[in-house]
Amino acid sequence: MFKDELFADSGPVVIWINSPGGDCIAASQIYSMLIDYPGKVTVKIDGIVASAASVIAMAGTEVLMAPTAMMMIHNPATMAFGDHNDMKAAVKMLDEVKQSIINAYAIRTGLPDEELSRMMENETWMNARKAIALGFADGMLEDRKKAVNEMAAFSFAQRTSEDVLKAKLVARYSKPKTNTGREISALLEELNLKEVSK
Numbered sequence: 001m002f003k004d005e006l007f008a009d010s011g012p013v014v015i016w017i018n019s020p021g022g023d024c025i026a027a028s029q030i031y032s033m034l035i036d037y038p039g040k041v042t043v044k045i046d047g048i049v050a051s052a053a054s055v056i057a058m059a060g061t062e063v064l065m066a067p068t069a070m071m072m073i074h075n076p077a078t079m080a081f082g083d084h085n086d087m088k089a090a091v092k093m094l095d096e097v098k099q100s101i102i103n104a105y106a107i108r109t110g111l112p113d114e115e116l117s118r119m120m121e122n123e124t125w126m127n128a129r130k131a132i133a134l135g136f137a138d139g140m141l142e143d144r145k146k147a148v149n150e151m152a153a154f155s156f157a158q159r160t161s162e163d164v165l166k167a168k169l170v171a172r173y174s175k176p177k178t179n180t181g182r183e184i185s186a187l188l189e190e191l192n193l194k195e196v197s198k
Helices: 002-006 024-036 052-057 084-109 113-121 128-134 144-172 184-190
Strands: 013-019 041-050 062-065 070-073 124-127
Touching: 002 024, 013 052, 024 052, 024 084, 041 052, 052 070, 052 084, 062 128, 070 113, 084 113, 124 128
Parallel strands: 013 041, 041 062, 041 070
Antiparallel strands: 070 124
C-alpha cells in the first residue's frame, strides 16, 4: 500500500513521521522505497521518531524536526526459544541486524560505526538540536507565519521611525540654512533620507 501510494507520482513528496518504531524489516523496506523514489523526499518529524522509525527517517533527502520532537536510537531486540545453540544464533542475528541499521545511520551522518554502535548500546535520545548537530537531521521545522509577521512588523516600525525623524528635521530646520550653514536638503541627503512633502 505504501509503495503504491508513493510511486503514484514522481514529484517531491513529504513524509510526516510520528512513530515509536516497530519491525526492523518493514522499516528496511520503507527506507529502500524512499531512497529508490526519483523525486525529493522531505521527512518531517512532528512527534517522536524512535527505533525502527528512525531508520525510515534516514532515507529523507532532507530531514526536518519540530523543535519539540525527539529521536531515539537503540539496539535491536528479539525473542528466542531453544537451547544454547539457538541463543547463540539469535545473538549472531541481532549483531547483523544492528550493523544493517548502523549502515543507514552512517550514510546520513558520516559518523563512524563504532560511535553509532555506542549510541545504540546506550539508547540515545536526541532533541532536534542534538539530532541536527550529529547529522541525523538537517534542520528544524519553522513557523513561517511568525517569520512573515515579524518581518512586516519590523518594516512598519522602520518606516514609522524614518517618517518621524524626517518630520522633526524639517520642522526644526525650516529655513533654507541650518545654524551650521548647511542646507536642510543636504542634511537629509547625508542621512540617506528624502525630504518629506509639506
